[in-house]
Amino acid sequence: MDTLTDTAAQVAHGYITEKDRYLARLKRIEGQARGIHRMVSEDAYCIDILTQISAITSALENVALGLLDDHLKHCVAGAIQHDGAEVEVKLKEASDAIARLVKS
Amino acid sequence: MDTLTDTAAQVAHGYITEKDRYLARLKRIEGQARGIHRMVSEDAYCIDILTQISAITSALENVALGLLDDHLKHCVAGAIQHDGAEVEVKLKEASDAIARLVKS
Amino acid sequence: MDTLTDTAAQVAHGYITEKDRYLARLKRIEGQARGIHRMVSEDAYCIDILTQISAITSALENVALGLLDDHLKHCVAGAIQHDGAEVEVKLKEASDAIARLVKS
Amino acid sequence: MDTLTDTAAQVAHGYITEKDRYLARLKRIEGQARGIHRMVSEDAYCIDILTQISAITSALENVALGLLDDHLKHCVAGAIQHDGAEVEVKLKEASDAIARLVKS
Numbered sequence: 001m002d003t004l005t006d007t008a009a010q011v012a013h014g015y016i017t018e019k020d021r022y023l024a025r026l027k028r029i030e031g032q033a034r035g036i037h038r039m040v041s042e043d044a045y046c047i048d049i050l051t052q053i054s055a056i057t058s059a060l061e062n063v064a065l066g067l068l069d070d071h072l073k074h075c076v077a078g079a080i081q082h083d084g085a086e087v088e089v090k091l092k093e094a095s096d097a098i099a100r101l102v103k104s
Numbered sequence: 105m106d107t108l109t110d111t112a113a114q115v116a117h118g119y120i121t122e123k124d125r126y127l128a129r130l131k132r133i134e135g136q137a138r139g140i141h142r143m144v145s146e147d148a149y150c151i152d153i154l155t156q157i158s159a160i161t162s163a164l165e166n167v168a169l170g171l172l173d174d175h176l177k178h179c180v181a182g183a184i185q186h187d188g189a190e191v192e193v194k195l196k197e198a199s200d201a202i203a204r205l206v207k208s
Numbered sequence: 209m210d211t212l213t214d215t216a217a218q219v220a221h222g223y224i225t226e227k228d229r230y231l232a233r234l235k236r237i238e239g240q241a242r243g244i245h246r247m248v249s250e251d252a253y254c255i256d257i258l259t260q261i262s263a264i265t266s267a268l269e270n271v272a273l274g275l276l277d278d279h280l281k282h283c284v285a286g287a288i289q290h291d292g293a294e295v296e297v298k299l300k301e302a303s304d305a306i307a308r309l310v311k312s
Numbered sequence: 313m314d315t316l317t318d319t320a321a322q323v324a325h326g327y328i329t330e331k332d333r334y335l336a337r338l339k340r341i342e343g344q345a346r347g348i349h350r351m352v353s354e355d356a357y358c359i360d361i362l363t364q365i366s367a368i369t370s371a372l373e374n375v376a377l378g379l380l381d382d383h384l385k386h387c388v389a390g391a392i393q394h395d396g397a398e399v400e401v402k403l404k405e406a407s408d409a410i411a412r413l414v415k416s
Contacts, residue, residue: 180280
């Protein structure tokens with residue numbers, strides 16, 4: 001795992017190296033959202049719709065956890081190593097994002 | 105609120121009376137998912153993407169809580185009042201759906 | 209499962225039949241809380257403390273899901289079957305409790 | 313906020329500087345747990361117990377978010393600045409702790 005080498009400085013955001021995988025996952029999530037819309041339009045049973053909502057919520061959480069992991073490894077770690085001035089902002093942003101995820 | 109009248113028996117699922125509103129909310133959620141996909145494809149900042157993921161997760165949870173409320177008021181309440189045989193199944197389904205929501 | 213028989217009417221709350229098990233689980237949770245306090249007082253490593261907080265949070269959620277299941281099967285189902293006047297209040301209480309659990 | 317000065321190296325864990333406040337909060341949480349046990353033993357109404365469980369779960373989450381914030385600012389930031397060898401372990405531990413919190 002390339003954490004603190006010079007490339008971290010050039011790679012603006014941690015997720016860039018995994019961008020295609022994130023895009024594929026988000027495309028699937030978009031499809032899940034469309035699927036739930038279709039279930040409601042076709043009067044599907046409430047419990048079946050709820051099952052799909054739990055599934056898409058979990059998928060979104062997993063994307064968020066991946067992005068957060070990348071952010072800590074690259075954006076936060078990079079700021080700490082290369083540019084002390086931004087550290088407090090980066091750390092505060094990360095903690096606030098974690099709080100939103102935990103509380104949502 | 106029409107909980108246990110005859111119409112409840114005819115209305116297969118609780119959410120049907122609010123169907124258009126659910127469809128509109130789910131269409132917005134689909135748009136949010138597409139928006140997050142676009143943010144990643146345009147190399148948006150990780151924290152901004154995480155903020156949007158928390159927003160769509162909350163929107164999904166609110167749809168789920170609405171569906172669950174309707175389900176309890178109509179499907180579960182209707183089964184209890186009109187057709188005792190299905191009650192245990194309906195109650196178990198509801199509790200399992202609640203557990204999935206709480207744990208997702 | 210004794211859902212809607214006369215005993216349900218006498219048993220004020222659904223959990224009464226499982227009371228001893230709930231008390232034992234809550235006593236363990238109290239012990240977990242004391243354990244986390246001790247970890248902090250003994251300068252335990254942050255991650256180890258966080259692991260214990262996730263464990264006690266899950267234990268509390270499971271107790272809550274059990275109480276909610278009992279509440280639906282007895283208090284809500286009983287109100288629907290025996291005393292229509294309280295139904296809307298019971299259903300609203302249940303939905304609000306579910307929302308608090310999902311959002312906490 | 314003292315993030316990356318020498319004291320961070322001496323302060324083993326981030327939360328040490330706030331230890332008394334964490335101990336006070338955890339003592340209150342232990343009291344809340346005891347209170348819920350007492351509610352069940354006194355046959356309190358299910359919904360009132362569920363309200364207290366949501367309250368203690370939120371209190372625990374807030375303690376966890378504080379510990380995580382301190383951990384990132386001191387343990388993780390300190391490892392990045394002072395001792396590169398531990399960085400990957402510290403970042404992985406932090407991400408795993410975040411995932412447990414989000415999923416619990």
